């Protein structure tokens with residue numbers, strides 16, 4: 001079976017990549033081992049989609065239902081637990097109505113998948129991958145169902161534990177943050193007014209992210225790994241009380257809206273993102289700490305760079321799997337990715353450090369950014385997914 005491009009994966013980056021390419025008339029085959037629609041294992045997540053991600057969808061006619069599935073992020077509040085000072089990010093300062101949308105990952109996935117299903121230039125093949133080979137300058141995937149797939153380019157969008165990346169033996173930097181994140185939904189008596197709140201606690205940030213409708217939010221609470229058994233032991237009333245102690249002033253009476261899920265935090269970054277005829281996108285290249293809610297946004301920026309390049313090079317008749325062409329993609333994306341990873345690590349380390357000066361550094365940072373409008377605007381532009 002021949003196609004121009006094979007996309008391996010099942011998550012939001014695989015669906016977005018296939019939909020963008022397929023809608024431009026490029027014969028695309030999406031490969032994953034999941035034969036029927038399954039609920040995504042990570043579906044408890046509420047994702048912050050930045051403006052640049054929303055623009056990418058709009059440019060390609062995807063996620064047309066964003067307003068009915070997404071809560072606009074009207075403001076972002078950053079503070080330190082039990083300390084004075086609040087850093088308020090207001091999108092009107094950078095002439096925007098909002099910073100993007102909070103979207104349930106499952107709803108986003110469904111919207112993207114419906115576009116994939118409706119695009120006649122996209123085929124779906126459900127099987128595991130056995131080997132990757134080259135034949136006559138093309139990629140050949142041997143699948144466990146006995147099929148062989150041939151294409152000019154293979155895009156690996158198969159997430160943090162990418163099978164393709166492993167088969168290529170790319171060197172991966174892995175970090176364990178020694179932190180665990182608790183995620184659950186809450187219902188509250190006061191309207192969240194579209195404000196995403198991040199409170200920096202001693203062991204990590206505690207965030208409430210506004211959900212559609214005004215009276216429910218998602219809690220993302222980061223703690224040290226040592227607290228895992230404590231977090232697991234929390235019964236409903238205790239957990240409710242803990243959460244209320246952090247946010248009842250702003251959100252009123254709190255009631256748990258879902259059972260909590262716990263995820264240990266780690267990151268992976270592949271030093272290489274390309275090989276002859278192969279490119280990694282999204283978490284397959286870089287799975288980052290969720291502190292800034294930027295992982296998928298970063299992956300969508302990979303997709304924008306790669307799909308723009310493919311369309312351009314194809315239009316002048318060049319081989320889209322050519323290593324020199326793919327190098328342009330890797331070069332274009334590397335700085336954005338490494339800068340974000342370093343920034344997140346710096347912020348996380350400051351707050352994880354046990355030095356007594358740390359709360360003062362945090363206070364200083366909050367005040368400095370609050371009072372320095374150009375610096376604040378730069379943060380907001382970056383959070384919107386634009387390059388500074």
Ligand SMILES: Cc1cc2nc3c(=O)[nH]c(=O)nc-3n(C[C@H](O)[C@H](O)[C@H](O)COP(=O)(O)OP(=O)(O)OC[C@H]3O[C@@H](n4cnc5c(N)ncnc54)[C@H](O)[C@@H]3O)c2cc1C
Nearest residue numbers: 009010011012013047048158159282283293294295296297
């Ligand atoms: C707690 C938390 C909160 C987050 N919040 C945000 C946020 O607010 N904003 C944001 O932008 N990002 C956020 N992220 C990051 C975001 O969830 C990821 O960056 C995003 O899901 C990556 O998408 P992906 O498609 O690259 O990978 P994945 O979502 O991991 O999808 C990859 C898919 O490939 C499938 N697969 C596995 N094996 C194979 C195979 N052999 N063949 C084919 N397919 C295979 C996997 O099952 C998986 O479904 C958060 C992450 C965490 C952990």
